[in-house]
Amino acid sequence: MPFIPHTEDDIAQMLAAIGARSIDELFDEIPAALRARGLGNIPSGLSELEVTRLMQDAAELDRPLRCFAGAGAYEHHIPAAVWQLVSRGEFYTAYTPYQAEASQGTLQLLYEYQSMVTALTAMDASNASLYDGASALAEAVLMAVRAHRKSKSKRILMPKSVHPHYRQVAHAIVKNQGIELVEIGYDPATGQIDQAQLKGFEGTDVTALVIPQPNFFGALEEVDTLTDWAHAHNMLVIGLVNPVALALLSPPGEWGETGADIVCGDGQPLGIPLSWGGPYFGFMCCKIEHVRQMPGRIIGRTVDTEGKPGFVLTLQAREQHIRRSKATSNICTNQGLMVTAATIHMSIMGAAGLEHAAGLCARNTQILVDKLSGIGLRPLFRGGRFHEVTIKLSQPVGPVLEKMAAHGILGGYDLKKHYPELGETLLVCATETKTEADLEAYVTALAQALQAS
Amino acid sequence: MSATPNNLKYTKSHEWVQSNADGTVTVGITDHAQELLGDIVFIELPETGAEYSANQDCAVVESVKAASDIYSPISGKITTVNESLSDSPEQVNQDAYGAGWIFKLQPSNPGELAALLSAADYAALIAAED
Numbered sequence: 001m002p003f004i005p006h007t008e009d010d011i012a013q014m015l016a017a018i019g020a021r022s023i024d025e026l027f028d029e030i031p032a033a034l035r036a037r038g039l040g041n042i043p044s045g046l047s048e049l050e051v052t053r054l055m056q057d058a059a060e061l062d063r064p065l066r067c068f069a070g071a072g073a074y075e076h077h078i079p080a081a082v083w084q085l086v087s088r089g090e091f092y093t094a095y096t097p098y099q100a101e102a103s104q105g106t107l108q109l110l111y112e113y114q115s116m117v118t119a120l121t122a123m124d125a126s127n128a129s130l131y132d133g134a135s136a137l138a139e140a141v142l143m144a145v146r147a148h149r150k151s152k153s154k155r156i157l158m159p160k161s162v163h164p165h166y167r168q169v170a171h172a173i174v175k176n177q178g179i180e181l182v183e184i185g186y187d188p189a190t191g192q193i194d195q196a197q198l199k200g201f202e203g204t205d206v207t208a209l210v211i212p213q214p215n216f217f218g219a220l221e222e223v224d225t226l227t228d229w230a231h232a233h234n235m236l237v238i239g240l241v242n243p244v245a246l247a248l249l250s251p252p253g254e255w256g257e258t259g260a261d262i263v264c265g266d267g268q269p270l271g272i273p274l275s276w277g278g279p280y281f282g283f284m285c286c287k288i289e290h291v292r293q294m295p296g297r298i299i300g301r302t303v304d305t306e307g308k309p310g311f312v313l314t315l316q317a318r319e320q321h322i323r324r325s326k327a328t329s330n331i332c333t334n335q336g337l338m339v340t341a342a343t344i345h346m347s348i349m350g351a352a353g354l355e356h357a358a359g360l361c362a363r364n365t366q367i368l369v370d371k372l373s374g375i376g377l378r379p380l381f382r383g384g385r386f387h388e389v390t391i392k393l394s395q396p397v398g399p400v401l402e403k404m405a406a407h408g409i410l411g412g413y414d415l416k417k418h419y420p421e422l423g424e425t426l427l428v429c430a431t432e433t434k435t436e437a438d439l440e441a442y443v444t445a446l447a448q449a450l451q452a453s
Numbered sequence: 454m455s456a457t458p459n460n461l462k463y464t465k466s467h468e469w470v471q472s473n474a475d476g477t478v479t480v481g482i483t484d485h486a487q488e489l490l491g492d493i494v495f496i497e498l499p500e501t502g503a504e505y506s507a508n509q510d511c512a513v514v515e516s517v518k519a520a521s522d523i524y525s526p527i528s529g530k531i532t533t534v535n536e537s538l539s540d541s542p543e544q545v546n547q548d549a550y551g552a553g554w555i556f557k558l559q560p561s562n563p564g565e566l567a568a569l570l571s572a573a574d575y576a577a578l579i580a581a582e583d
Contacts, residue, residue, distance in 0.1 A: 149500055150500065292495060292497070292515070317515045317516070317517075317518070317519055317520035318515075318520060322519055322520065323519075323520050326520075326522070
């Protein structure tokens with residue numbers, strides 16, 4: 001039964017009113033050659049009973065694996081209270097808080113979220129979130145071009161050590177706006193941004209440098225040196241950061257002499273389950289001098305006519321519902337429910353809890369590295385890391401991962417697709433969710449998988 | 454009734470233009486424009502030295518209600534911008550034709566000045582809009 005509220009009579013009346021004979025006639029404008037003739041690979045409809053059975057069968061194929069893969073999405077412990085609270089109707093059904101007098105709860109929550117994210121990043125201002133980390137990076141690039149008015153080149157230095165999917169998304173979004181993403185290689189010994197290559201841009205007009213921390217290989221970049229170098233050569237700095245790592249690392253607002261200018265990243269590690277890839281949320285912060293160029297919603301605290309505190313959407317004049325085509329962005333919104341979860345997650349964890357979890361991530365990853373050296377495997381890159389590490393294998397990564405999966409372990413991420421020059425290299429992640437026994441089981445399974453072939 | 458001083462030229466997009474003795478022109482938004490916008494909270498000034506053609510957007514005035522583009526009335530190069538508006542944008546509300554000026558321009562084609570509206574033309578335009 002189609003849940004469409006028009007009766008045949010309603011439709012006939014509407015068609016008569018506009019002088020059309022049929023609904024199909026309304027589409028005559030579209031040339032026949034441009035019309036889709038059905039969806040080739042989609043089978044015909046099924047009954048509810050059949051669909052339920054189909055989905056149950058599919059779900060039974062899905063085996064939970066102990067997850068040692070990161071590569072942009074990270075398994076963390078999420079206190080049970082987080083999603084219990086998020087599921088309350090007041091949060092679950094809340095709509096965009098355009099009407100401040102009816103939306104104080106939602107607005108206050110978003111304000112608290114922004115306060116927590118600015119505390120974590122040591123930046124002045126945060127927006128109310130974006131779709132995900134990749135689109136947040138694209139928005140940060142667009143924002144840098146708007147904010148850095150003295151730079152005319154629209155060139156952004158984009159390290160190859162930034163998540164490959166993020167680079168693809170950023171490229172897709174900015175390529176038709178005359179913005180050039182210049183790829184910067186990595187040092188083959190450390191996996192960090194190749195600073196020798198950066199030197200070649202001194203004295204040229206570059207709009208901004210993207211600094212990932214940690215980078216896609218899990219390596220820590222020399223953020224202070226890079227930030228000061230970029231500022232000395234009239235570039236803005238876009239920090240792309242893991243929010244959990246910030247509980248341990250120096251926040252981007254304190255990088256170098258004056259800090260990063262724009263900061264973005266994916267908020268998934270803050271209380272959002274892996275969920276086969278989404279939904280997640282993106283976060284974005286900036287220095288106050290650039291706040292009018294920041295896309296998306298921003299919540300502010302103010303006082304009403306009686307002097308009572310309240311929360312509102314602020315700086316809305318930049319936004320798409322007012323400024324239309326000249327808005328800071330027409331391809332963004334906030335991820336209200338995910339941000340609700342992140343805010344509750346951060347408030348339950350507290351600063352100390354988050355730091356403790358981050359510390360365990362770093363510790364577990366180091367223990368894993370030590371154990372792997374016991375079977376003769378070493379990190380590909382030397383230098384500092386957070387909770388991810390690249391391991392060079394002597395045989396193809398794909399079949400090794402399949403064998404580990406047969407033992408219930410998701411062994412990591414094969415870097416060959418995006419970094420063929422690295423050969424057979426595995427990207428492994430150990431967060432605070434892993435026990436000593438898990439780490440031991442990982443090493444055993446990997447050793448067996450390597451021996452079996 | 455908003456003021457439209459006779460010594461100035463005007464545009465349909467509500468800028469005013471004053472010819473200066475040194476050959477530059479001073480540009481701001483009209484009293485009528487500031488009334489429509491309401492309380493002005495921020496002005497994105499053009500860059501000194503930037504060149505614009507006539508009717509090209511070169512600055513943004515943001516009020517509590519809207520953000521509106523300012524268009525360069527004639528072609529030329531920005532020589533000076535009113536930096537004091539960064540801290541006190543409300544000067545545009547208080548004194549649109551004086552302290553609230555936005556930028557000065559060195560015209561590249563002074564002939565374009567002749568095409569601008571007179572005070573009487575502009576007054577008629579805004580009367581027709583109402």
